[in-house]
Amino acid sequence: MSVEPTxxxxxxxYRARRGLKELxxxxxxxxxxxxxxxxxxxxxxxxxxxxxxxxxLLDWFMAVSEPENKALLDLIAKMKNIVHxx
Numbered sequence: 001m002s003v004e005p006t007x008x009x010x011x012x013x014y015r016a017r018r019g020l021k022e023l024x025x026x027x028x029x030x031x032x033x034x035x036x037x038x039x040x041x042x043x044x045x046x047x048x049x050x051x052x053x054x055x056x057l058l059d060w061f062m063a064v065s066e067p068e069n070k071a072l073l074d075l076i077a078k079m080k081n082i083v084h085x086x
């Protein structure tokens with residue numbers, strides 16, 4: 001059974017397409033396999049994540065710096081784990 005995304009979820013999914021390979025490596029698997037079935041609070045957190053600027057996202061995913069919101073750091077760790085555990 002597949003989950004049909006709402007209009008708001010489709011907007012988030014669209015914004016998640018960054019066009020930077022370094023970010024798409026992490027965003028694409030999460031969107032395809034986790035986002036639509038994630039709890040509402042995690043979906044909201046992902047929405048906050050995709051609203052960030054690419055240079056900040058790159059720094060956070062590459063562990064150069066950390067976001068002020070530590071919950072974003074936990075989501076980034078989850079997204080990295082999805083990619084690196086396969």
